[in-house]
Amino acid sequence: DTGVSQDPRHKITKRGQNVTFRCDPISEHNRLYWYRQTLGQGPEFLTYFQNEAQLEKSRLLSDRFSAERPKGSFSTLEIQRTEQGDSAMYLCASSLWTGSNQPQHFGDGTRLSIL
Amino acid sequence: AQSVTQPDIHITVSEGASLELRCNYSYGATPYLFWYVQSPGQGLQLLLKYFSGDTLVQGIKGFEAEFKRSQSSFNLRKPSVHWSDAAEYFCAVALYSGAGSYQLTFGKGTKLSVIP
Numbered sequence: 001d002t003g004v005s006q007d008p009r010h011k012i013t014k015r016g017q018n019v020t021f022r023c024d025p026i027s028e029h030n031r032l033y034w035y036r037q038t039l040g041q042g043p044e045f046l047t048y049f050q051n052e053a054q055l056e057k058s059r060l061l062s063d064r065f066s067a068e069r070p071k072g073s074f075s076t077l078e079i080q081r082t083e084q085g086d087s088a089m090y091l092c093a094s095s096l097w098t099g100s101n102q103p104q105h106f107g108d109g110t111r112l113s114i115l
Numbered sequence: 116a117q118s119v120t121q122p123d124i125h126i127t128v129s130e131g132a133s134l135e136l137r138c139n140y141s142y143g144a145t146p147y148l149f150w151y152v153q154s155p156g157q158g159l160q161l162l163l164k165y166f167s168g169d170t171l172v173q174g175i176k177g178f179e180a181e182f183k184r185s186q187s188s189f190n191l192r193k194p195s196v197h198w199s200d201a202a203e204y205f206c207a208v209a210l211y212s213g214a215g216s217y218q219l220t221f222g223k224g225t226k227l228s229v230i231p
Contacts, residue, residue: 004158006158031216033216033218033219035219040223040224041223041224042119042205042207042221042222042223042224043159043205043219043221044221045218045219045220048216048218050216055216056216056218091158091159093159093219101147101166101209101217103149103161103164104161104219105161106151106158106159106160107158108156108157108158109157109158111156
């Protein structure tokens with residue numbers, strides 16, 4: 001079991017730049033979730049995929065954010081024209097949906113710092 | 116709106132002492148309930164979950180939690196804390212979003228410090 005893998009672990013960039021994060025879920029998991037965690041808070045839901053379909057997006061996901069899961073395996077989260085408020089830990093989680101709810105398993109996250 | 120409350124922001128216990136972390140949720144029905152632990156700079160590790168059935172659930176690392184419907188609570192307990200338990204603990208509920216997913220809604224977390 002290789003677990004959920006996220007890359008990079010840390011990203012420092014200047015305001016206005018674009019950034020892209022990658023998540024590789026547990027191989028047999030068909031659901032993939034993105035969360036954002038700011039300092040002193042719990043993670044907040046951003047979006048989720050079942051296979052390659054993006055089925056739900058939070059109001060937190062502004063137009064500058066886009067997520068893809070083109071082949072139903074890994075996913076990318078892109079932030080365009082980054083702002084100071086985007087500084088956070090971005091967490092990816094995956095789960096196996098077989099008709100009943102199963103726990104989500106998290107990666108170690110990508111910490112984004114905007115200068 | 117659904118919410119998860121962890122009343123204690125920071126708790127300090129001595130190694131070997133017992134521990135109870137509180138969690139209350141606000142939801143009309145019985146949700147799926149979870150406890151996760153997060154070490155600094157790391158992701159979240161699942162400690163235990165409650166879906167249905169026995170209201171006392173056992174998890175990893177010697178943790179247990181009890182679901183009390185009448186109090187809308189899901190408190191986490193450990194009889195004897197080890198120094199390695201120092202971390203941040205998050206209670207979460209999975210609510211059906213209406214779009215096919217069970218989104219996790221987290222509390223703000225309780226930071227646990229352990230005194231040797």
